[in-house]
Each structure stands twice: as structure tokens, then as C-alpha cells.
Amino acid sequence: MAARKGLDMVDNGSDCRLQSLAALGGGHGLFQTLRAARYLDLPDITAVVTVADDGGSSGRIRRELGQIPPGDLRMAIAALSADSPDGRLWEEVLQHRFGGHGALAGHAVGNLLIAGLTDVLGSRVAALDRVAELARCRGRVVPVVDQPLDIEADVSGLDDDPRIMRPVRGQVSVASTPGRVRRVRLIPDSPRACPDAVDAIMRADMVTLGPGSWFTSVIPHVLVDDVVQAIARSQALKVVVLNLMSEPGETAGFSAERHIHMLAQHAPALRVDRIVVDSNAIPSTSERTHLARAAAGVGASVCMHDVAEMDASGALTGRHDPVKLARALAAECAR
Template structure:
């Protein structure tokens, strides 16, 4: 086992203990535990709280001792040297000089992009949709009256300075019992929400615990429901119902809106947009992850007023029930129909061919590659939008994703100084 790998394992172990301790304290002090354990509730809460406090103190003392040893002896238990620490500090200095990027969206697409962006800059603000109502997030939203934590959790983990072991813990989904289908990370955010009585504060404190690079912000603190008007005139209510019903009736989405129709962005989100060098929309589900953020009161106006470069990254594959048969231009038209014609400066589109054997699984579900036609390019040029096209596919375990480092490099290169500020490795 290499020295660096062993070092990471040591650090990860103490961080893991500390986070588990914080989670236990949170559970012990929260109303969530009160509801979870109808009997012996007081004893259970005390046990969780005391155990959590012990783990926090123990892990913190060990971590401090490791750092002191490093400064005194030039290494930590023979594993982490002063050179390693200097390298981390130097890298952080380089990243702090990177462009200010605001990434807007949700779902898997946004979290994948964030993993790449944090290798080029630490000045990242992710504005994440909270309109989803399916899966474990939907259950917590209904049961606890909180905003859905799922997309927020994924973005926090994407920007967190943690090792894979820690991410596995927070992404773990319970397989049995009343918690079946819930992820540990969702429950953590739920408990933090109970403790602080504010979803905004819960997200901020969770980000602090996990040493997040940049900021993760919900698109609004309002309890919004997503609705879609189909071309046949039917109205579908609920984010999770939209693709299902659309698939059933085979009628395209005409427009989407939220109930209530008036919701407000966070002040911190507006400030980040005003100060941004680059604003990125997507990648992610067009109608249920990206566009919902544009429906928040006057957010489009703030984006257009910003001096930042505005970029849209469409998905590499169509999404059944949302974007069946859509080309790149169709995606852009939907964005502009829900905002303003002058919203975007650049489109970054994939032109890499996907291996047929990989596509087979997607075709079975009704998904197809999002293509950029010659007609698309002409149409976008006439709109005053510059098209950047490149090979941007990354296939892992038969899943098609954007090549996050290559995509991030292109995005960072669009900062107004025209230079790609690459992180130190």
C-alpha cells in the first residue's frame, strides 16, 4: 500500500468518526428521534447524544495530535510529510484564484459537473432545484414538511473534501425496515434541519462539516410544486409525475410552472450571480432540474444583468418523458421560452459518437443521443449564441456521462481573461 493511500485512509478514519459523532448528537437532540422511537425515547436520545459527543471529542483530539506531530517531526505517523501539507496548501492557493462560477441545475448532471469544476477553482456556488418530490426526498418532504434534500446532498458530496469511504457512508441507502430507500445523507440533512429549524442553515452547517469547496444553495426556501402543461392541454402536477404521464400520453411538454407561482431566491444566491465570472446552466434534466431554477422570482433578470459569461450544457442523452426526440437546439429553445431570448452566450455540445453496445441499454428505455445538427448550428448562430462542440463522453460501467474534467476545462476557459486556470496536481 502506497504512503499517500495509507495517509488518506488514516485521515478518512478520523473524519468519518467525527461526522458520525456529529450525526449521533444531531439525532439525539432532534425531534426526529422522538418520532422514531415511541418507547424509551429519553434513554435513546441521551445515549445517542453522549456517544456522539464522545466520538467528536475523540476524533478531534486525534486529528489535532496528527497535525502537531506533522509540524514537529515533519511527518504524521510516518505517512504524511510536510511536503504533502505544503502541496495541499499550495493547491488551495491556486484554486482560490480561479474564476467565480455559479452552476445552476440539479440531479446527477450538476453533481458530476461540480466534481470537475472543483479541480479548477474553489470559487463555486451551486444553486440547486428543490422542486423534486420523488424517492426518499419526497418521503421526507411529505413526512417532515422539509424541502427535498436529495439533489442538495449530491451537490454537497460532489464539492466535499472527503474520500470515497466517507461518500459511501453518506450515500448509503437502507435496504430494510421503515427507512428502506432512504439515504444516510438525507437523514443527516433532515436531522440538521430539525436542530436548526432552517433548511438554509442546515445545508450551510452540513457543508461546513464536510469542508465543501464553495457553496451549495437551494434555489428557494419556498415549498414549491412543479407543474407541466402538455401540448394536448393536460396539466400534470408533481415533478415525479411529469415524465411518467408524458410517457403515457405521448404529448410533449409545452411549458412548466411552479405552485405557488411566486417564489424568491436566497440573497446569497443573487449576490453570487452578480459577482460571477461564469454562470452555467446544466447539465441535468431539462424540465425538472434546470428550468425550475429559472422560475424563481426575477432570477432570470439577475442572470441577464450579471456581467458573467452565460453557458448552457445540454444532456448527452434525451430523457424519456421529457425530451424525447430533442436536438441541442430544442433544448436551447425550451430554456429561452422559459426565460429571455438574450439569456445565453455559449452552448457546449457533445459530438462524440457513443459505442453502439453502450447505447443498447439506453434505447430499451427510450433514450437517444442529443445530436447537434447543421440546422441547429445555423439556428443558434442566428440567435447570437456561440456553439462549442467537442468529444465530451465518459462511459463508466455502461453509464454515459459527461467527461467532467474536459467539460470543466472548457467552461473555466470561457472566463473573461480567456485563460484556463488549471489546478495544481
């Protein structure tokens, strides 16, 4: 079993009121944010997770059982699992995928466990709570909505005429399109937020959005009206954690500024307080000026922090470092 680095807690400062965090996102970006929350040793952590995945094990479960795709939910539980022998064992078990070529090939154990408990208990949220108990999680994991969602995008560049827009449907297709994503929408178009997700946002001291796949893990949250309204009513410090770089496919060639413009375009009513950006990712003064102007458009200030993860050789991994991110979030809370 691969050993997990010990969770030496990050001091969140005597001036920081941070006790409760609601982290919105999905996939590997949310995983790193939740690990950062673990380093802060917060007593109240809730992951609010996107539910639009239609590929792999998650896609098979949603098609065959009609359930919300469990993959991002499983990853969030793994991120919050206890830093103990039992917790590390459960993390590895939940993330383990069956090999071979049979019916179980490619399925993650955690996905099947969540699906089975949902059938037995009759509640998706109750199933997630029970799996979190098994993994001794420090926090809860809830879906942003209690039904499977589809993502449909307007994409240009799929025809000889770059002005022509084509609809592309499905998270996997949108994330991997060779065209340029211009806009995304949810199907159904007016989903109700999971009440537990709204409650978590309302009681949080800090709400984070991102990092993650911008059009398929981050923006879907702000297309749920109840979520945007809860963020507006919440007294929490609202923090967008910007991606370290653009991603091949859905955000290829995007600047940091354009990431923010896309967020504002999809959720005009959204207002946030801080946008956390890696201090090494925006070297030019002009880029920083444009970024600050875009941030002001959503009511935020730009906060530069060293948050990039490096491997043992000193090379960038492309992921956020949870310890560095924890320190950045604590610093923003304290100032």
C-alpha cells in the same frame, strides 16, 4: 468503500479569469458539473439547486416535515466533498441508503442529516453549510428558493387526440410521462429566490446552467424571476451545458436545437454567452446550422467540445466527463 478517482487539477490557463463559479441545476447533471469545478480547483464554487423533487426519500421528507426536498442538495454536497479519506467517507455516508422494509427503508443518510439540522438550526441554508463543513466541501450548496416547489406540465399525447393538453403535476410524474411535455410552470408561480443563490450568481465569473433533466432540473431555475434578473445583471460568462441526448419521458425525441428553443420559450428574457455541445453528438452540418440559429436567439454562440464520458471498455456512459467538461469550461473562459 469505492475509491474515488484522484482529483488531478485541470489547468485553467493564464488567460482565464475563472475564480468563482455558480452552477445551476440538479441531480446527476449538476453532480458532474460540480466535479468539473473541483478539477479546476476553483476557490469559490456555489451549487444553486432545484427543490421540486417529490419522489422517494426527498418526497417523504417534504410531505412529512414540510421541508424542501434534500436529495439534489445532498448530491451536490457529495460532489463537492473533499478528495481525502474523510471527504470520501462522508461522501459515501451521505449517499448511503438504508435497506430493509421499515420506516427508514430507502432514506439516504444525507437527507435525514440535512432535515435534522434544519430542525435544530432553524435554517435550511445553515444546515447545508454545516453538512458541507463535515464533508470538507470545496464550495457551498444553496437552494434556488427557500421553499418546496411543485412542477406542473402541459402534456400532449395522453389522449387519442394529440392536440389535447393535459396538466401533469409533480416532478416524478413529469419526468416519467409517456406524453410529450409542451410547457412547465412552478407552483407557487412567483417564488422568491434564495438570497444566497442571487449573491452567488452576482459574484461569479461564470454561471453554468445544465446539464440535467431539462424540464425538471434545468428550466425551473429560469422560471424564478430573481434568478433570470441576477443572470442578466451579472458580469459572469453565462454558459449552458447541453445534454448529450434526449431523455425517455420528458424530452423523448428532442433535438439539441429543441432543447434551446424550450429554454427560450420559458424564459424569453434569458441571454447567455455560450452553449457547450458535445462535438460528437451533432454530426450533420444542417443540424449544426439549426443549432447555431437557435443559440443566436438567446444571444449565444455554440461551442463544440468532446465532453462525453466513456467507461473502461470505451462505451459511452450517457454522462458528461468531469475532466473533459472542466477543460471545456476553462477553454471558453480563456477565449
